[in-house]
Amino acid sequence: MRSLHAILLVLLAFGAARAAEVPDPDDLRIAHERFTLDNGLEVVVHSDHSVPIVAVNVWYKVGSRDEQAGRTGFAHLFEHFFFNGSENHPHGFREAMDDLGANNRNGTTNTDRTNFFEDVPVSALERTLYLEADRMGFLAGHISQEMLTREQGVVQNEKRQRENQPYGQVFNRLVEQMYPAGHPYSWSTIGRMEDLKAATLDDVRDWYRAWYGPNNAVLALAGDITVERARALVEKYFGAIPPGAPVTRLDAQVPRLSSPILDRMQDRVPQSRLYMAWHMPPLGSAAVHDMELFAGVLSGSDSAPLDRRLVFETQLATQVGAFVWDKQLSSTLIVTATLAKGADPAALEREVQAVLAASLEKLPAKAELDRARTRLLAGFARGSERLGGFGGRSDVLAEGLALQGDSEAYLSRLRDLAGRSAEQIRQSAFSVLDQPHYQLWVEPFPELKAGAEQIDRSVLPALDAPPEVRFPEIQRFALDNGLRVMLMERQGVPLVQMALTVNGGYASDPAEAPGTAQLALDLLPKGSKDSDAFAIADRRDALGATLGVGSSLNLSFVSMTALKANLDPSLDLLAEVVREPAFPEDMVGLQRKQQLAAIAQQAANPFGAAQRRVPVLVYGAGHPYGRPAGGLGEAAAVEGLDREALQSWHAAHFVPGNATLVVAGAISESELRPLLQRHFGDWRGARPEGSPLPPLQVAPAGELLLVDKPGAAQSVIVAAQPSASGEIDPLALETVMRNFGGMATSRLNRNLRLDKHWSYGSSGYISDARGAPGAFVVIAPVQTDKTGPAMQEVHAEIRGLAGERPLEGEELESILRSQVSRLPGRFETLSSLVSAAIDLLQNDREPDYYYDYASNLRGLDGAALNAAAAAAVDPEGLRWIVIGDAARIEAELKALPFIKAVRRE
Structure with missing residues (x-):
């Protein structure tokens, strides 16, 4: 019986000349x-x-x-x-x-x-x-x-x-x-x-x-x-568990609306959003697979009809989507469109209907249908790299057996995705869209318009010694132009994951223009010297690749996953996007609107609103690290960004001397080096000189910022402060923070969720910050009537972390055992290897950090953990944010003994 890894190796037979071919579903079989x-x-x-x-x-x-x-x-x-x-x-x-x-x-x-x-x-x-x-x-x-x-x-x-x-x-x-x-x-x-x-x-x-x-x-x-x-x-x-009573199974029940339902509701949202939904047959049917393809042709790529018409051409929407919600009794096709600021809702509605009507009038072109097929099949391949979790191999097999009585139901779906004809897809779309549908407009509230043998079950089976875990060797080399490469070879699934990483994250934004890096990065795949945004999206989809951009505080990334057989043309696309972005004026204007919409969405979300304010609390508004978390920036600054500012940021940071290409997957150095030389060898540019960081401008200890959200069902509590994390053993700090706020049974969760059931979940962490203290942050969403008591509990847990309640006994043994035992799954995927290498870059660490990771973890003890905790946190130096209904909670917050001043926003 061959493993999935072995079976998938046949994909290596795809050469560059066959780069645009749709993968064979039978090559994705899970033995x-x-x-x-x-x-x-x-x-x-x-x-x-x-x-x-x-x-x-x-x-x-x-x-x-x-x-x-x-x-x-x-x-x-x-x-x-x-x-x-x-x-x-x-x-x-x-x-x-x-x-x-x-x-x-x-x-x-x-x-x-x-x-x-x-x-x-x-x-x-x-x-x-x-x-x-x-x-x-x-x-x-x-x-x-x-x-x-x-x-x-x-x-x-x-x-x-x-x-x-x-x-x-x-x-x-x-x-x-x-x-x-x-x-x-x-x-x-x-x-x-x-x-x-x-x-x-x-x-x-x-x-x-x-x-x-x-x-x-x-x-x-x-x-x-x-x-x-x-x-x-x-x-x-x-084996000895008796069966339950026979279970009655429900048959398929696909309703049919007698007439369209037009609905409206108000919510605390920054933008109006249109939802359109149609009833469909149950999961597993060919018609549902047809509609997955129809939705994939309709949306999901810049060049797809819905995206291109609504987002790029008319600019009536900032975001669109089409997807199938497949269920056992009946499924649903859902189309969404988020209204752009100042746009006409009626015009948006007409354009969505026009795109849907046009999509039914003619068969989808072979090229666009093949791109949708490849995107779906490659997505399945990436998901099945994992053994467990959503989309992993165990999940795929269990789902088919449980819901369709066939552990190979996924294969029938993949074969339909690869083989259903354009006419079959069109006919299925006709049968669905010809029915009356449900339509919902979600509009902002006015104030927010911006074995069989018996066993002794009393005896818990013993745990064997945790298996030894070896982090793969990081092969490091550089091209003549200074581009550094970190390669972690892992043969098996024929995938290669890459991240072109440059020094300069959103902290590198000009002081007067926070949001520059994010806007520039988002525009990299929106047009190059030789290709517009739609051609780039088409090439990506035809190759079965993914292409994404992002940034952290200190680093920016252009990431890609590629099928091994298509690596050469995929690298060609990556190099074009990284080296030759055109920043076309129309896309600059459009992406600027998108980022402004994202800022409004972030500000409307209680968690997002908290994350925007934490950096200012910890570092000060004038510090490079004091910009809103996530890099979206400030609306006023983003509105003023032009093409020249974005080109200037890109030219300063995206140079080979400032970049490292992190690669993980089924590729050797001898195979990779000539490909990189071909696509990146003539790239030029030296690393720019950095500027020293200014002193922190920390808010006064004990100050609370109260952000009023009238009618909010929950309060989001935040405690934050600069941490001395850079001077502490990182493994000890990681371990103690995971026990404090980084897992389901952490101290915070045990208190607020498991013991008091005031919260669905809370977290506490210390962020990385190069050259400055990391930010110690606690985020705890709680029901409104428990805001004051919950803040007291959070403060007590932080005091406990700092020394009042040292780690000892069974709690200490359990977290140490957990840290070592979870290592086998810690680096299961290619993305986890890439993330680990990026962590080395972020913190200026050598590969030995991960080579010795397991042995160093085993060497930790209570003294090391408690010393790290005490050094990292000062309970008397906390700054606070609460986002909630001020009318209901302000008085009790002012009465808290550790709150020295309340500032309302």
């Missing part, structure tokens, strides 16, 4: 075997021994569609119960996963299924299967009223947090209006608040008995495991 236990549990196993981890993925065939009106939200609520421990291990699943070093883990619920997944080192596989089996078969006796009350509070805060975001209530409205009352899709997955509050202990116990038996589940294992070992472990831990 696997299946078996079924006597109790009905279906198991699928995929073997890949390239890294010592196994992806464990359990799918239960139950979702919100299986609920009843008046009892909604049960599937999602019960997902939360699965993380609270079980009868034989009543200590919490999150804690267990952190302890054994799991990565890429979560639980999710949608309309049709509930799934739980984690990537674990092979040393922890047996314990993981024990835990998954125990919560499958032995959860009922552990469910308590206390647990129900806690999780009701957590889910209600999750609902508030989702709906507190711009456009966060759209899909609740869409399903309620599109589906008739009582249809299984007529309520949101998270449920209605009154139903969540009304759930009783008997309700949830009945729900568990009805849906979570092994006969209603699929277990997928992918990674460093054989079928023989999988069978033995699954039989051992799952």
Whole structure:
């Protein structure tokens, strides 16, 4: 049985002359075997021994569609119960996963299924299967009223947090209006608040008995495991679990609207947005795959008809999209368009309709259809590089078996994507778009218009010693022009990931023009000396490549993933974008509008609003590091940027002497060097001289900035200060901060979510900043009526971090064990290798930092961690931001003992 890696190697046969050909779906087959236990549990196993981890993925065939009106939200609520421990291990699943070093883990619920997944080192596989089996078969006796009350509070805060975001209530409205009352899709997955509050202990116990038996589940294992070992472990831990009662399956229910539904709603959004939605057949049908292609032709690329007409030509929209929401009973085609500032909504609506009508009048051209095919197939290939998580191999196999009864359902989809004809696609589009549709305008509120044998389950399986992890050798060389290269060769999947990285992130913006770097970067793929934006997008899609830009505080990137067979022409495109951007006047004006719209969106989002203000709080408005986080800049400055300013920034920073090309994937140095010489060898330019950083201009300690958001369902609490992070052992600091605020069971989350259920989730971190202190930041969204008490808890946790509550005992042992055990999955993907190399560049570190990473982690102890924490944080030096409903919270904030002054905005 060959692994996916081995099978995918046939793609190497594609030469440069065949660069534009659509990949063969059968080359993307995921080799696997299946078996079924006597109790009905279906198991699928995929073997890949390239890294010592196994992806464990359990799918239960139950979702919100299986609920009843008046009892909604049960599937999602019960997902939360699965993380609270079980009868034989009543200590919490999150804690267990952190302890054994799991990565890429979560639980999710949608309309049709509930799934739980984690990537674990092979040393922890047996314990993981024990835990998954125990919560499958032995959860009922552990469910308590206390647990129900806690999780009701957590889910209600999750609902508030989702709906507190711009456009966060759209899909609740869409399903309620599109589906008739009582249809299984007529309520949101998270449920209605009154139903969540009304759930009783008997309700949830009945729900568990009805849906979570092994006969209603699929277990997928992918990674460093054989079928023989999988069978033995699954039989051992799952085999004796009795099946549940027979489950009644719902048949497809595709509604048809009798007439169009025209709807409007107001939300706290910066721009109006149009949503148009049509009912479609269920997932897995050829018609749905046709509509994926139709949507891919319609939008998703600068040259696609919807993007080109609405965003570039008429400039009526700042963002458009078309996608298929495929579901088991019926699917949905959704088209969106975000209205540009000052544009006419009626004109936008007419243009969307005109583009849709034109797309039905004629067959899509072969070239544009092939680009859509290649984009979708290459996206699948990139997703299946992973063993677990969304789009990973275990996820793909489990989804097909759970929802369609076929672990190779994905292959049928890929074959349709590659082979359906233009006429078939057009006919499917006619049948969908000919129906009445639902249309929703979301408009701003006026104030925001800007084994079978029995085992002893009381004994937790032992953990083996964590597998040894070796970071791949970083091969470093330079071209004659000074361009440095960092190569991490990893054969297997025929993909190559690259990031052309230059010194100069958004901190390099001119003092009077924050936002320059972001605008210049966004324009790199919008036109070159020889190609306009649409030709660049067409070449990228035909090659099956991705092309992106971005920046951090100190670095800017142009990133690309390429199929190995298409690497030469992909590098040609990368070099053209990096070296020869044209900054055409029409695109400068258009992208400027896009960035202004993004600034408004960021400011309207409570989290975005907080992140815009944190740098000023920590570094001061006049410091290069004091610009709004993310690099979007200030609206007034962006409005004044012209083509010459952008060209000047690019010319100063995008030179080979200032750049490093980071490469990871199926390429050797001997193959890569001549390609780079061909495409970058005649590039010229030396590294510019930098300027020293000015002193910090820190806001007074104890000051609180209160940003008023009337009617907000939550308050977003922020605590921040400069940290002495640059003088502290980075591994000790990473470890202690992960325990404090960087994982689901961190101290912050345990306090505000798990213990008090005031928040859906909180985080604490220290950012990187070259040549200056990093920023210590805590962000905690909480329900409005707990704002003051939650700030007191945050302050107490920060005092604990700084020394009042040292890391010791089981907490210390667990975080040290977790840090070492999670290493096998830490560098699983090419993107993780590229990110690690960029981290070396950001912090001026040598490769030894990652070569010795595992051994240095194993050498940490409590003294090192507590010393790092105490040095990094000063509880008396905090600055605060709260974004929420000032009328409800201002008085209690002023009364807090550690707040010295309140400034309102």
